[in-house]
Amino acid sequence: MQQVSVAEDLPLVEKLKILSDAAKYDVACTSSGTERSNVGKGMGNCTQAGICHSFSADGRCISLLKILFTNECIFDCKYCLNRVSNDVPRASFTPQEICELVLEFYKRNYVEGLFLSSGILYTPNYTMELIYQTLYKLRYEYHFWGYIHVKAIPGAASELVEKTGYLADRMSVNLELPTAEGLKALAPNKSRGKILKPMRLVQSRMEENKKELVLYRHAPRFVPAGQSTQMIIGATPETDYQVISVAESLYKKFALKRVFYSAFVRINEDEQLPVLPGGPPLLREHRLYQADWLLRYYGFQAKELLSEKKPNFNVLLDPKCDWALGHLEQFPVEINRADYYTILRVPGIGPKSAQRIVRARRMGTVDFEDLKRMGVVLKRALYFITCSGRMMYPVKLEEDYITRNLLSLKEKLPFPVDGDTTYRQLSLFDDCHIPYEDSGGSTEEEVLGIVKGLEAAGNGAAQRAG
Amino acid sequence: MGQLRELVERRRREACPSDRLRCPSWEEEPGIMETEGSMTVFVCEDSLDGIFTGVYDAWASRLGHRNVRLEVEEEKTLELFCRYTPVKTDMEKAKKVLGTIRERLGEECTEYICQAAACADGRKADAIYRMVVLGLSLEQGSQVTSCLTYGPVATVMELSQKTWHEAHKLMGFVRFSKLSNGILYAKVEPKHQVLSFLAPYFADRLRHESWIIHDVGRGLLAVHGGDVGWVLMEDQDLNPERLGQVAEKEEQIEELWKCFHESIAVEARINPKLQRQLLAMRFRPYMLEFTGERGRERM
Numbered sequence: 189m190q191q192v193s194v195a196e197d198l199p200l201v202e203k204l205k206i207l208s209d210a211a212k213y214d215v216a217c218t219s220s221g222t223e224r225s226n227v228g229k230g231m232g233n234c235t236q237a238g239i240c241h242s243f244s245a246d247g248r249c250i251s252l253l254k255i256l257f258t259n260e261c262i263f264d265c266k267y268c269l270n271r272v273s274n275d276v277p278r279a280s281f282t283p284q285e286i287c288e289l290v291l292e293f294y295k296r297n298y299v300e301g302l303f304l305s306s307g308i309l310y311t312p313n314y315t316m317e318l319i320y321q322t323l324y325k326l327r328y329e330y331h332f333w334g335y336i337h338v339k340a341i342p343g344a345a346s347e348l349v350e351k352t353g354y355l356a357d358r359m360s361v362n363l364e365l366p367t368a369e370g371l372k373a374l375a376p377n378k379s380r381g382k383i384l385k386p387m388r389l390v391q392s393r394m395e396e397n398k399k400e401l402v403l404y405r406h407a408p409r410f411v412p413a414g415q416s417t418q419m420i421i422g423a424t425p426e427t428d429y430q431v432i433s434v435a436e437s438l439y440k441k442f443a444l445k446r447v448f449y450s451a452f453v454r455i456n457e458d459e460q461l462p463v464l465p466g467g468p469p470l471l472r473e474h475r476l477y478q479a480d481w482l483l484r485y486y487g488f489q490a491k492e493l494l495s496e497k498k499p500n501f502n503v504l505l506d507p508k509c510d511w512a513l514g515h516l517e518q519f520p521v522e523i524n525r526a527d528y529y530t531i532l533r534v535p536g537i538g539p540k541s542a543q544r545i546v547r548a549r550r551m552g553t554v555d556f557e558d559l560k561r562m563g564v565v566l567k568r569a570l571y572f573i574t575c576s577g578r579m580m581y582p583v584k585l586e587e588d589y590i591t592r593n594l595l596s597l598k599e600k601l602p603f604p605v606d607g608d609t610t611y612r613q614l615s616l617f618d619d620c621h622i623p624y625e626d627s628g629g630s631t632e633e634e635v636l637g638i639v640k641g642l643e644a645a646g647n648g649a650a651q652r653a654g
Numbered sequence: 655m656g657q658l659r660e661l662v663e664r665r666r667r668e669a670c671p672s673d674r675l676r677c678p679s680w681e682e683e684p685g686i687m688e689t690e691g692s693m694t695v696f697v698c699e700d701s702l703d704g705i706f707t708g709v710y711d712a713w714a715s716r717l718g719h720r721n722v723r724l725e726v727e728e729e730k731t732l733e734l735f736c737r738y739t740p741v742k743t744d745m746e747k748a749k750k751v752l753g754t755i756r757e758r759l760g761e762e763c764t765e766y767i768c769q770a771a772a773c774a775d776g777r778k779a780d781a782i783y784r785m786v787v788l789g790l791s792l793e794q795g796s797q798v799t800s801c802l803t804y805g806p807v808a809t810v811m812e813l814s815q816k817t818w819h820e821a822h823k824l825m826g827f828v829r830f831s832k833l834s835n836g837i838l839y840a841k842v843e844p845k846h847q848v849l850s851f852l853a854p855y856f857a858d859r860l861r862h863e864s865w866i867i868h869d870v871g872r873g874l875l876a877v878h879g880g881d882v883g884w885v886l887m888e889d890q891d892l893n894p895e896r897l898g899q900v901a902e903k904e905e906q907i908e909e910l911w912k913c914f915h916e917s918i919a920v921e922a923r924i925n926p927k928l929q930r931q932l933l934a935m936r937f938r939p940y941m942l943e944f945t946g947e948r949g950r951e952r953m
Contacts, residue, residue: 201913209917226861233859240932241826242943244919247928251826254918292907295838295863296830297856453922468922548802561808602928 198279204289206279210259210270211305213455214362214418215448219251219300219335221413222357230331232294232301234357234413238335239300247602252303252337253293257281257318261307265364265375266458267423270307274456280309283322287330294334301335301357302326312343320348323355335413340386342378349386350393350410358413358445361387366434370424373460384442390415391443414445421476422452422469423461427499429490432479436490439483449476470603475501482507485539486532509535509594512572513587519572520579523559524549535594536569556580567597658837658864662879665887693723695733698741698779700726701847702771705779706748708741709786719787724779751786759789760796769814772847781809821848825855827937830865831908833898838865841940849876853884866897908942915943 198206220238240249258280259270269276286304293299304322309315319338326332338356340349353359361383365371368380390411397410417438419431435447451468454461479501482488486508493507494500502510512519512535521530523545532542544562548554555575560566570580571590583589694717698708705726712722723736732738756764767785770778784806789798801807821844830838838860842852849869853876856865860878867876868889875892878884938944 201910204910205913205917208914212918212920226858228861231860231862235825237822239822239826242915242941243929243933244915245926245929246919246921246923247925247932248919248923249932250915250918253914289910293911295860296832296907296911297826297828297840298911300826451923453920470923544802547800551797551801552803554803558803558808561812562802602931603923603925 200285200289203279203281203285204255206277207256207259207281208254210276210307211254211256211303213269213450213453214254214303214305215450216337216360216416216418216446217249217251217254217303218446219337221445222335224333224412227333230333231291232332232334234301234333234335241297241299251300252335253290253299253301254303255281255286255289255305257286257304257306257315257322258309259307260309262310263308263375263377265378266456266460267374267420267452269455271456283318283325286322287326287332290326290334291330291332294332299334301337303337305339306341308341308343312341313345313348316341316344316348316352320352320355323352327355337413340390342382342386344386346386346389349389353390353393353411354408356411358416359390359411360416360418361390363417363419363434363438363447365424366419366426366431367424370426374423387415387417387442387444394443414443416444416446416448418448418450420452421449421473422464427494428472428476428479428501429494429496429499431476432483432490432494435476435480436483447480449473449480471503471601472501474602475503475507479507482511487529488533504595505591506535506599508533509568513591513594516585516587516590519585520574521572522577523554523573523575534569534572536565536567536572538563568594657835658866658877659879659882661892662877662882662885665885692735692737693721693733694737694739695723695725696739696741696779697725697727699743700728701743702768702850703745703748704741704743705771705782706751707744708779709783710744710747710751711739711741712783713787719784722783724783726776726779728776730776755786755789758795759786759798763789763796763799766799766810766814769817769851770810772850773813773817774846775813775816777809778813781806781813785810817846817848817851820844820846821851823937824848824852827933827941828852828856828867829941831942832901832904834901835898836864836901837897838863839868839897840866841868841870843871843936843940844869845936847872847874849874849886852876853878853886857884866892912943912946 218238219234220236222234223236224234226233238251240251242250244250256270258278259276260278260280261268261270261272264271264273286302290299290302294301304319306315306319309318319341323336323338326336335358336356337358337360338352340352340359340361342361349359363383364375364378371378371380371383393410394414397407400407401409419434421431431449438444438447451470451473452462452464453468454463479488479490479493482493483490488511493511501507505513512533518530518533521534523531528542528546531537531545532539537545541559541563545554545559545564548558548562553576556566556570559569559573559575566580571583571585571593573579694715696708696712696715698704705724708724712724715722752764755767759767763785767782770782784804785798788801788804788807789795792798798807799811802811824842824844828840828842830840833839842849847869849867849872852867856867856876857878862880863878864880865878869875873889875887875889876884877887877892
């Protein structure tokens with residue numbers, strides 16, 4: 189076996205520094221999706237909505253103690269800080285150390301639980317076994333019942349993945365890059381099949397577990413908060429259409445709970461990695477998340493939002509406004525009569541306010557004043573709705589006019605855009621037919637091909653797993 | 655650890671356990687003898703019991719709903735042509751009102767009303783009164799939560815959400831530190847009275863621990879004594895300063911957390927504005943990762 193230099197005597201602070209620094213590019217830090225009260229012995233519970241415990245300087249939520257078990261890795265993925273060819277300080281935790289850290293942090297309410305990932309130490313199986321042991325110790329020796337998110341290591345034996353799944357709340361396998369070609373170019377040791385195999389395994393095991401739970405209420409629960417994955421955005425030339433099509437098929441075919449998008453940060457100097465002069469593509473990431481929400485909670489489909497002719501999102505308008513402007517024939521919507529899903533498609537109305545509207549109108553007529561109190565963003569919604577047949581102001585239902593007005597409302601973006609020249613130089617009031625960035629684009633066939641390939645690979649993986 | 659357990663047990667014995675009393679006169683239709691005349695303002699104590707007593711008194715006064723108004727004690731200019739009646743908080747009356755609300759308007763509505771009553775907003779007392787009046791007039795009382803087009807109901811919902819938001823945030827932002835006698839102690843300074851919502855949450859989560867959450871602004875404590883449960887008390891009754899010193903090992907663990915908090919941020923995405931939006935400055939004085947010299951730099 190290959191010799192690895194594990195500095196065993198490193199103080200805990202140093203290890204934590206190295207191994208949290210190495211884990212920070214993983215996006216998922218949610219603790220949502222499962223509800224569990226204290227089981228009696230020991231410590232910890234989970235809440236459905238998840239809880240943020242702090243926010244780091246980059247404005248991301250800190251909910252879980254996000255660490256790697258080790259940053260030793262035999263793989264050489266181009267984008268990764270921990271690749272074997274990088275000369276970085278290496279460290280490994282022991283299961284004992286992780287348990288103590290989690291418990292001490294949890295007791296003081298610093299975190300909601302543990303997010304455990306790892307570099308590949310020796311072999312995938314060896315690494316998965318270490319992760320399993322840590323989780324077992326945490327659950328059954330320390331009686332910790334807080335949230336645990338764990339990575340399924342691609343290439344690990346299915347028995348190992350399965351028994352780890354009974355100890356975790358959420359499992360994830362990172363898709364890394366949206367297409368198989370991208371993966372081949374940047375992650376030579378990984379393949380689409382190897383990634384989809386554990387994903388399919390977790391999915392089918394979860395389905396079986398659901399049936400078991402119907403029969404035996406106290407049967408052990410397998411990954412109760414579901415599985416998630418993440419894709420790096422901007423390292424390879426995929427279009428937004430490709431990305432959300434992949435996400436959509438992951439939701440539909442693999443029953444994923446969440447797909448995370450991570451704007452590419454160039455950590456390694458490598459000629460195969462693109463240089464992005466504007467820094468990480470944060471706006472693009474933001475638009476993808478907005479679209480992701482539309483897919484999951486608003487009943488939209490990927491092909492409604494984008495198409496091969498229009499493969500990327502509008503930089504100036506959020507995907508929902510953009511969609512509404514393209515479908516003005518479906519508006520205005522009568523708030524007192526339209527069904528829930530129609531109301532949900534109005535810009536400025538989210539699932540919560542839509543539910544409130546549907547509820548309130550059973551008891552009385554809803555007016556604009558009421559909408560405001562229910563949390564509807566009227567400055568955006570007013571162009572698309574009527575209350576008892578009247579619009580709020582006499583407005584024209586005309587694309588250019590509404591676009592102009594919507595653009596003059598400053599969209600609340602989660603990051604400053606002042607320095608971003610791609611935005612500023614557009615004169616908003618002269619021309620509102622904003623050209624979409626054309627990145628060469630992909631055809632409908634290509635996208636379908638990707639999705640099909642994904643399915644085929646997934647099915648293959650399932651057969652192999654079965 | 656033992657001292658908290660005793661304290662909680664004693665407090666619990668003292669409190670009267672019968673909370674489901676019903677008053678027949680409350681159930682009766684109120685007098686609709688609406689006499690034209692001046693407005694009577696019932697000024698109640700700013701607490702759940704105070705507001706519920708106010709609801710009871712306002713209803714029992716039989717002055718007609720149009721002629722009464724509820725306010726919580728706060729400094730404000732008195733209005734002309736109003737009669738101000740101070741309400742003396744009465745636990746019996748409050749319990750009757752709570753019982754009726756539970757029974758007639760349902761659990762969900764009770765929860766909203768309790769949350770709204772904890773909100774630091776002067777509109778709450780009157781809005782709760784009107785919502786209860788409407789609820790009791792409906793055939794199915796639980797439908798009152800759907801009457802969002804009725805102003806007071808919308809207000810109660812809005813206030814309950816404000817309280818719940820803050821409570822939910824603090825569920826994450828509370829920071830305990832361990833004292834040398836093993837008790838976990840945390841200070842908070844919330845806008846709304848959220849201790850009553852935080853306590854049951856932490857009582858489940860840290861079920862076997864002894865802990866205290868101290869609302870510094872209101873001088874309230876939520877005290878949990880291990881398996882015996884929790885109580886709410888005023889901080890004059892238990893001086894947290896006297897509980898003991900911070901445990902020795904504490905500094906090491908705090909250092910580990912600060913170090914984690916720092917290294918988990920991605921340099922290429924540093925965004926203090928977003929951080930401020932999500933974690934308001936007012937929470938930070940009690941969060942160790944933002945105090946001390948290094949912490950202040952991070953702000």
